[in-house]
Amino acid sequence: MGMLRERLRYIWVSHFAKPATLRRLHRTIRRRQVKRILEFGIGDCSRAVALTRTAAMPGGAGEVIYAAVDLFEARPALHIAADVDSGDGTEATPPLSLKDAYRRLKQTGAQVRLLPGDPYSALSRGANDLGQVDLIVLGAEQSPESLGDAWFYVPRLLHEQTEIWTVRRDEAGELIHAPLPLSEVDALVRAAELRRRAASLGAHDRGSSRRRAA
Numbered sequence: 643m644g645m646l647r648e649r650l651r652y653i654w655v656s657h658f659a660k661p662a663t664l665r666r667l668h669r670t671i672r673r674r675q676v677k678r679i680l681e682f683g684i685g686d687c688s689r690a691v692a693l694t695r696t697a698a699m700p701g702g703a704g705e706v707i708y709a710a711v712d713l714f715e716a717r718p719a720l721h722i723a724a725d726v727d728s729g730d731g732t733e734a735t736p737p738l739s740l741k742d743a744y745r746r747l748k749q750t751g752a753q754v755r756l757l758p759g760d761p762y763s764a765l766s767r768g769a770n771d772l773g774q775v776d777l778i779v780l781g782a783e784q785s786p787e788s789l790g791d792a793w794f795y796v797p798r799l800l801h802e803q804t805e806i807w808t809v810r811r812d813e814a815g816e817l818i819h820a821p822l823p824l825s826e827v828d829a830l831v832r833a834a835e836l837r838r839r840a841a842s843l844g845a846h847d848r849g850s851s852r853r854r855a856a
Contacts, residue, residue, distance in 0.1 A: 645700050652699060655692055663819040664689070666805055667779075670821075673679070676776040680799060682761055682789070683781025687743050693779070694750040704760045706752040711764040713722055714740040761792035769795040775804060782809040782817060793834035796827070811853045 654670040670676070677699050682692045683749040690710060696704045740756055747754045755772070757764040761784065764798075778799065780789065797849045 661817045662851045678707045678775040679777045681779040708752045709755040711757045765795040778806040780808045793830040
């Protein structure tokens with residue numbers, strides 16, 4: 643019964659669930675046998691659980707490993723519903739705690755790792771330990787500013803087949819899930835590297851000035 647229930651669930655999420663663009667993401671996970679997922683911003687955790695269950699469906703090879711970067715208890719209440727499939731994302735819902743997110747995700751049977759904090763601080767601490775992943779999902783509440791310098795660490799997470807998907811809202815407020823082109827990924831990584839290099843040179847110049855003044 644468990645296997646049949648999961649297959650019926652997959653048929654629903656991959657062909658009938660809303661928003662329509664989320665169906666394509668579920669089909670991608672199944673087709674590409676995604677087993678290692680990293681998500682930035684998990685909303686109320688519903689999408690994270692659904693994606694992880696799809697990755698863990700019978701017939702796939704290997705254990706599913708799910709990781710997420712989120713502010714959890716420190717997240718503003720209005721951001722909690724940003725990735726929910728229904729509603730406009732404006733209701734003030736209490737922030738999701740790290741403990742509750744972990745409990746819900748462990749029920750999928752996946753190996754779960756949650757990194758509290760903003761994208762840059764979380765990846766600066768954990769990118770090397772996370773290793774390469776098959777899929778990265780950038781939640782709708784992740785602004786370009788919040789992700790900016792974190793792109794410096796993203797190459798450490800990628801292999802040749804890794805896909806990066808973004809979640810955003812269109813003008814009508816509907817969630818759009820779409821893969822990020824490799825050219826855009828490269829541009830974002832290069833921009834982060836240039837900012838990091840400029841900051842390093844600036845710090846070096848300030849240090850030299852202080853030494854000369856002394």
